[in-house]
Amino acid sequence: MQKITEKHLAEKAKDLLSQGKVSAVLGWRRGEFDYDVTPALFTDADEIENGLVYNCFCGANLSKYLVSKIRAVEGRMLVFLKPCDTYSINQLFTEHRVDREKVYIVGIPCNGMADITKIRNAVGEGITGVSGDECLRVETLYSDEPAELCLADVMSERCVNCKSKKHVAYDELLGDEGEVLDSHRFDEVERIERMSPDERFAFWQRELSRCIRCNACRDACPACTCEVCVFNNPASGVESKAPVNEFEEKMFHIIRAFHVAGRCTDCGECSRVCPQNIPLHLLNRKLIKDMNECYGEYQAGEAVGGVSPLTDYTAEDGEPGDLIRRRDTDA
Amino acid sequence: MQRIGVFVCWCGSNIAGTVDVKQVAKALESEPGVVFSTDYQYMCSKSGQDMIKDAVRDHRLTGIVVCSCSPRMHEATFRKTASAAGLNPYMVEIANVREQCSWVHKDIIIGTQKAIILGRAAVAKVNLNAPLTPGESPVTKRALVIGGGIAGIQTALDIADAGFEVDIVEKKPTIGGKMAQLDKTFPTLDCAACILTPKMVDAAQHEKIRIFSYSEVSSVGGFVGNFTVSIRKKARYVNEDICTGCGACVDKCPMKKVPNEFNLGMDNRRAIYIPFAQAVPKVATIDPNACNMLKNGKCGVCAKVCTAGAIDYTQKDEYIEEKYGAIVVATGFDPISLDKFDEYAYNNSKDVITSLEFERLTNAAGPTQGKLLRPSDGKHPEKIVFVQCVGSRCSSCSEKGKEYCSKICCMYTAKHAMLTRDKYPDTEVYVFYIDVRTPGKSFDEFYRRAVEDYGVKYIKGSVGKIVPEGEKLVVQGSDLLNNRQVVIDADLVVLAAAIEPDKSARPLATMLTASMDTNDFFTEAHPKLRPVESPTAGVFLSGACQGPKDIPETVSQASAAAAKVIGLLSKDKLVGNPCVASSDELMCNGCSSCERVCPYGAITYEDKEFRMPDRTVRVRRVAKVNPAVCQGCGCCTVACPSGAMDLRGFKNDQIMAEVDAICK
Numbered sequence: 001m002q003k004i005t006e007k008h009l010a011e012k013a014k015d016l017l018s019q020g021k022v023s024a025v026l027g028w029r030r031g032e033f034d035y036d037v038t039p040a041l042f043t044d045a046d047e048i049e050n051g052l053v054y055n056c057f058c059g060a061n062l063s064k065y066l067v068s069k070i071r072a073v074e075g076r077m078l079v080f081l082k083p084c085d086t087y088s089i090n091q092l093f094t095e096h097r098v099d100r101e102k103v104y105i106v107g108i109p110c111n112g113m114a115d116i117t118k119i120r121n122a123v124g125e126g127i128t129g130v131s132g133d134e135c136l137r138v139e140t141l142y143s144d145e146p147a148e149l150c151l152a153d154v155m156s157e158r159c160v161n162c163k164s165k166k167h168v169a170y171d172e173l174l175g176d177e178g179e180v181l182d183s184h185r186f187d188e189v190e191r192i193e194r195m196s197p198d199e200r201f202a203f204w205q206r207e208l209s210r211c212i213r214c215n216a217c218r219d220a221c222p223a224c225t226c227e228v229c230v231f232n233n234p235a236s237g238v239e240s241k242a243p244v245n246e247f248e249e250k251m252f253h254i255i256r257a258f259h260v261a262g263r264c265t266d267c268g269e270c271s272r273v274c275p276q277n278i279p280l281h282l283l284n285r286k287l288i289k290d291m292n293e294c295y296g297e298y299q300a301g302e303a304v305g306g307v308s309p310l311t312d313y314t315a316e317d318g319e320p321g322d323l324i325r326r327r328d329t330d331a
Numbered sequence: 332m333q334r335i336g337v338f339v340c341w342c343g344s345n346i347a348g349t350v351d352v353k354q355v356a357k358a359l360e361s362e363p364g365v366v367f368s369t370d371y372q373y374m375c376s377k378s379g380q381d382m383i384k385d386a387v388r389d390h391r392l393t394g395i396v397v398c399s400c401s402p403r404m405h406e407a408t409f410r411k412t413a414s415a416a417g418l419n420p421y422m423v424e425i426a427n428v429r430e431q432c433s434w435v436h437k438d439i440i441i442g443t444q445k446a447i448i449l450g451r452a453a454v455a456k457v458n459l460n461a462p463l464t465p466g467e468s469p470v471t472k473r474a475l476v477i478g479g480g481i482a483g484i485q486t487a488l489d490i491a492d493a494g495f496e497v498d499i500v501e502k503k504p505t506i507g508g509k510m511a512q513l514d515k516t517f518p519t520l521d522c523a524a525c526i527l528t529p530k531m532v533d534a535a536q537h538e539k540i541r542i543f544s545y546s547e548v549s550s551v552g553g554f555v556g557n558f559t560v561s562i563r564k565k566a567r568y569v570n571e572d573i574c575t576g577c578g579a580c581v582d583k584c585p586m587k588k589v590p591n592e593f594n595l596g597m598d599n600r601r602a603i604y605i606p607f608a609q610a611v612p613k614v615a616t617i618d619p620n621a622c623n624m625l626k627n628g629k630c631g632v633c634a635k636v637c638t639a640g641a642i643d644y645t646q647k648d649e650y651i652e653e654k655y656g657a658i659v660v661a662t663g664f665d666p667i668s669l670d671k672f673d674e675y676a677y678n679n680s681k682d683v684i685t686s687l688e689f690e691r692l693t694n695a696a697g698p699t700q701g702k703l704l705r706p707s708d709g710k711h712p713e714k715i716v717f718v719q720c721v722g723s724r725c726s727s728c729s730e731k732g733k734e735y736c737s738k739i740c741c742m743y744t745a746k747h748a749m750l751t752r753d754k755y756p757d758t759e760v761y762v763f764y765i766d767v768r769t770p771g772k773s774f775d776e777f778y779r780r781a782v783e784d785y786g787v788k789y790i791k792g793s794v795g796k797i798v799p800e801g802e803k804l805v806v807q808g809s810d811l812l813n814n815r816q817v818v819i820d821a822d823l824v825v826l827a828a829a830i831e832p833d834k835s836a837r838p839l840a841t842m843l844t845a846s847m848d849t850n851d852f853f854t855e856a857h858p859k860l861r862p863v864e865s866p867t868a869g870v871f872l873s874g875a876c877q878g879p880k881d882i883p884e885t886v887s888q889a890s891a892a893a894a895k896v897i898g899l900l901s902k903d904k905l906v907g908n909p910c911v912a913s914s915d916e917l918m919c920n921g922c923s924s925c926e927r928v929c930p931y932g933a934i935t936y937e938d939k940e941f942r943m944p945d946r947t948v949r950v951r952r953v954a955k956v957n958p959a960v961c962q963g964c965g966c967c968t969v970a971c972p973s974g975a976m977d978l979r980g981f982k983n984d985q986i987m988a989e990v991d992a993i994c995k
Contacts, residue, residue: 071949095922096936096952226973227951228918236974237984259972311927311970 004109004175006054009080012106012174013052014045016078022104023075026066028058034130035116039065054080056133056151059113061269063088064222067097076102082110083178084162086169087265087301088222093169094304095263097225107167109175112151112159117277119154123147158268158281161185168302185266186289189282208250210276217253217270217280223260230259257283262291262308265301294318333458336367336392337450338383340374340399342429347372349433349442355398358447362454366390375405380412387416394422394457398450400429403857419462421909421980426453448993455992459985463909468959470556470905471656474896475500477548477839478661480508481527481882482874482889484534486659489893491539495900498541498653499534500548500562502835505610506531508663512593512687514694514701516882517746518777524609524696531611544612547835549650551658551842552932554960555869556905558655566646568617568625569603574641576613580633581605589621591698594691597706598698603633607696615641657896658843660853660865661873661889662836666828667722671731675721675826680799681707683824686717686740689747703755705823708802712822715751716806717744717762718794722829724765733829733850738879740827741768745781747825752785761788761819763808771881790817797824830879844930845870853877863892868962871895910980911961912968914954917941918975921952925967925976933960934967 013025029040029051037057042048062079066089070077081089086107092098111134119138120127126141136154137146163185165178192200218224218231230236231252257264257280266288270280291298295309295317309317337359341347352370360368367390371379374397386392395418397409402425410420428446436442474490476483479501487497499506510516511531513523534540549563586602593606602621605613615633623630624644634642666685669677677683682705684692695701705712719740725732741764748760767789769775781787792809799805803820810817832851840847845865846854853872856864863872873892874885899905914925916939926934934954941949954976956967967976968983977983 095920095924097920097922225920226918227920227975228973230974233918233974237987263972307927311924 002175006052008174009054009106009108010048010052012172013042013048013078016104017043017045017048021076022078024069024073024077025052026062026069026077026079027052027054028060028062028080029053033127035114035119035127041069054108056112056114056136057116057130058082059156059269059272061085061088061220061222061267063092063098064220064225064269066103067092067222067225070098070102073102076104078104078106080106080108081167081170082108083165083167084110084158084265084267086167087164087299088267089301090169090304090306091263091265091301092222092225094301094306095225100304105170105172107170107173107175109178110159110165112155112162113272114151114154115156115272118156119149122149122154156268156272157279158266158271161187163266163299169304185285188279189285189289192282192286204250207278208253210278211250211253212276213249213252214275216273216275218256220269220273221256221260222265222267222269223263224256253278253280253283257287260284261287262298262310263300264288265299290320290323294320294323333364333394333460334366334390334392335362335364335394335396335454335457336383336386336390337362337365337369337396337398337454338374338379338386339368339370339428339446339450340379340397341370341372342374342400342433343372346399346429346433346446349436349439350428350446351439351443352398352446354443355428355446355450359396359398359450359454362451364394364458365396365454367392374399375408380408380415383409383412384416387413387418392418394418394424394460396424396426396450396453396457398426398428398446398453401425401427401431419464421463422457422460424453424457424460426450451995452989452992455988456985459982459988460980463979465909466907466958467904468554468556468907470900470902471558471654472496472900473498473653473655474657474659474900475548475558475560475653475655476659476661476873478508478663478833478874478876479503479506479534479542479544480661480663480874481510481530482663482876482885483508483659483661484527484530485886485889486661486871486873486893486896487534487540488530488537489890490896490900491534491537493893493897494539495897496539496541498543498562498655500543500546502545502547503606504545504567504604504614504616505606505612506534506542506544507607507609507611509687510882511607511609512595512690512694514690514697515746515750517742518771518773520746520750528609528611531609535611542612543651545616548839548842553654554931554962556656556899556902557959558658558869560653560655560658562651562653564649564651566619566648567614568619568622568642568644568646569615570641570643570646571612571614573639574614574637575639576605576610576615577638578605578615579636579638580615580642583632583636585630585632586621586623589618594698595685595688597688597691617642617644657869657871657899659871659873659892659896660836660839660843660845660876661892662833662839662876664830664875664879665833667733667831669721669826669828672721672826674796675718675794675824676797676799676804677826680797680804680824681705682712682799682804682822683797683826685826685828686743686747687828689825690743693747693750703751703758710822711755712758714759714819714821715748715761715823715825716794716804716819716821717748717760717825717827718806719744719762719764719827720793720829721826723827733831735829735850735879736768737827737829738768739830739881741766742771742774742777742881744825744827745769745778745787748787749777749781749785752781752787759788760786761790761806761821763790763792763794765791765793771883792817830875832876836876843867843870863888863895869899907959908963910963910978911958912956912963912965912976912978913958914956914971915975915977916951916953918973919951919953920973920975921954922972924970924972925954928966928970930964930966931960931962933957933962 016022025042129139136149139146161183163183164180264284339352339356356368356370414420426449473496476487479499490497546564550561552559584601590596591600603617691697722732723737792811794808796807806819845867871892873889
């Protein structure tokens with residue numbers, strides 16, 4: 001199998017630009033450090049040659065950026081999508097948030113993304129450079145010798161539990177077609193389910209009380225693309241509602257989990273961008289797991305036009321009460 | 332700021348018995364916006380309503396809260412009162428302190444507390460109420476009757492006699508339904524055909540009635556007064572307008588071994604057939620599953636012998652689209668399948684038959700020309716056992732039967748038993764029963780005649796097993812009154828199979844968005860006070876599709892449904908419900924969630940230009956609600972992820988205010 005690197009991406013992008021098939025390219029650019037890669041829009045070959053990167057820090061799901069960026073672009077826009085990102089874009093197509101005709105999707109392989117927090121935990125502060133793919137060389141201010149780390153050891157949680165290496169939407173693939181994986185993504189949810197209500201409350205209290213309401217989770221979430229977010233809307237009555245206690249403010253996350261329920265593709269961007277490292281994806285996974293158990297397996301974004309079990313009724317649908325009863329009898 | 336009046340009703344002792352109404356009135360007096368609060372014995376009485384009108388005038392009220400019974404009972408009453416006092420009727424809210432409070436609580440302290448909370452929520456809501464004005468829509472003066480049995484025929488005749496056009500859609504090649512298959516009818520023993528076929532002819536000849544036989548409803552759109560219905564006329568391969576019903580084609584058709592569904596498969600018909608002599612329309616139909624010409628192009632005899640030239644092998648299904656103001660469902664019933672009832676040996680012995688098959692066996696136009704002969708060997712049965720409640724009144728945990736009583740079996744079994752003894756006095760007749768239910772005019776007298784005058788042997792108890800042994804059927808049952816086991820070696824066993832709604836009812840209910848109960852019977856708008864209306868406006872119920880019924884009851888209900896349809900079609904305009912959904916297009920994402928959950932198809936999307944803050948123009952896909960189609964169910968407001976969809980009269984902030992008031 002040919003290994004796909006950022007060179008291949010750049011070639012493809014320049015090629016399509018020069019042919020006039022696309023008029024802009026959405027990819028990633030290095031930030032101040034190697035590890036703070038950010039989404040970037042490119043419109044000419046030189047920019048791509050010098051700016052486009054693809055490495056284990058390209059976690060950002062470009063589907064979300066597409067929604068706003070594509071409006072300013074005449075013609076089609078090329079977007080590089082990793083397998084899990086393609087689920088998000090399908091969901092956006094389903095919800096008519098992005099016009100399929102305006103997008104040219106190039107599917108790119110992904111071996112998992114690194115979690116900079118895990119790297120910091122391993123080598124300490126002062127990281128000046130990271131290079132390599134499966135084996136990472138990390139240079140720091142405080143050591144002459146770069147530290148060597150295995151990507152597998154510092155992979156972000158969502159990649160450890162990767163649900164799919166298969167691209168569910170693309171116009172063109174770089175590399176080979178992957179497969180849907182048998183992930184263990186609900187194991188952690190099950191662990192929390194087994195807690196007593198008090199333990200569970202304490203767990204979430206502990207996690208959510210760190211929230212600083214920076215709204216990064218909302219801003220990065222591909223399912224959060226409302227024209228006017230309810231939390232920004234003075235007419236909603238919840239915009240600047242004073243919390244009665246410190247936990248009430250954290251209801252924000254529970255409200256958001258319900259807001260995206262049935263539409264969340266479990267891309268894990270919420271947890272990736274959280275500066276406080278709150279495992280927000282667990283809230284979404286809990287709802288996905290409950291829906292699967294109640295209404296049958298459903299993966300949002302698996303196909304365009306997929307109908308979420310929450311906006312569909314069949315005679316076989318279970319009652320949420322049955323689920324709770326079943327769990328009580330099991331316990 | 333609203334000026335709200337609170338009126339607490341005693342409902343005699345119904346509310347006042349378990350709720351301290353004076354305390355409720357006093358507590359609500361201090362709620363925000365309330366300027367007047369009082370209580371009275373009967374708020375819905377004329378003097379109660381006058382009290383409200385006077386208060387509106389004297390205290391310049393802008394909103395009203397009535398703490399009384401369910402809004403289903405008197406919301407309309409108090410809205411009219413408000414209207415008469417010069418207020419917008421939608422400025423009235425009802426706090427249900429009877430069904431939700433006094434009737435369910437025994438403790439006056441708890442009852443009073445809850446009544447105050449419910450009142451507080453209603454006050455909080457009225458504070459945010461806005462006057463609403465309903466729209467109007469025209470009425471298409473034509474009715475559709477789905478099902479051409481006795482229920483559908485009677486409804487159609489009554490509507491047509493009132494001067495409105497009616498279409499009957501019948502899925503079989505002829506109208507007439509189950510009644511056409513019956514022999515005699517209880518309790519007067521008229522011959523079913525003698526009283527039904529004139530009505531079939533009346534329907535066919537009525538200038539206001541069109542009959543679409545061999546047709547099905549394929550889609551329903553629109554709303555009360557303005558339904559658009561697509562009707563699929565199945566290809567019968569015979570031109571209905573030319574066919575004279577002479578029957579020459581039937582006589583000559585070489586395919587002679589097609590089970591005759593009209594005789595429940597007890598004899599055969601041809602591939603081209605007329606179901607029975609008095610069929611309406613009396614035209615032939617080719618069964619495409621049996622006809623050689625249609626299957627492999629070999630034959631064509633019927634076309635050769637048809638002097639009228641009516642045979643058309645190339646005929647295709649035809650779709651007709653028509654507008655209707657009202658729709659009557661008259662889809663009727665079927666006996667249940669007895670496949671799961673192995674103990675009765677229905678599938679093992681030809682001589683175990685259902686009651687409907689018995690009707691055909693005793694019918695002069697049936698497979699035996701009315702002679703009661705055993706299907707297995709054509710011999711005259713000397714001992715007949717009737718088993719009642721086969722699949723009826725089963726326990727809820729039983730997998731195979733129905734919980735309900737099928738209602739008609741006691742009477743038709745008495746009829747069968749009596750007629751058998753009358754025609755063949757040498758035949759012994761036994762009836763196994765759980766209870767004999769005869770609550771109808773002249774019904775009990777009829778049953779007693781069967782027992783006392785005709786010597787039918789009624790045995791209280793159930794049959795455990797029927798075993799075919801040689802020519803006999805060994806029936807093992809229990810006689811509960813004598814506390815002993817009974818074994819009867821019968822020649823024929825007749826099972827009174829439970830009846831269930833026709834299979835076409837469920838998909839039809841989905842098309843009509845009409846609700847059904849767990850047994851697939853259509854639900855009425857109110858079991859006592861609106862028994863022939865479906866909760867879906869403009870959809871009415873006639874006959875056994877709503878529940879098991881005998882013929883007299885079916886005909887009464889059919890005429891009642893017709894009266895409701897006539898009332899609707901007599902109106903030139905309908906006043907709509909102003910409590911409909913609307914979308915804030917500035918917030919709408921165009922995601923289609925609302926469209927998917929809307930049970931009425933009221934939501935469409937359009938691309939609309941929006942001027943953005945940066946002076947650019949953006950085209951966005953936004954939801955649009957057709958207020959005439961919207962029934963105000965509110966599903967869309969819940970499904971909308973962006974909070975753009977809201978329901979007038981039940982706006983999100985009103986609901987939140989109610990919740991806040993309850994949780995205060």
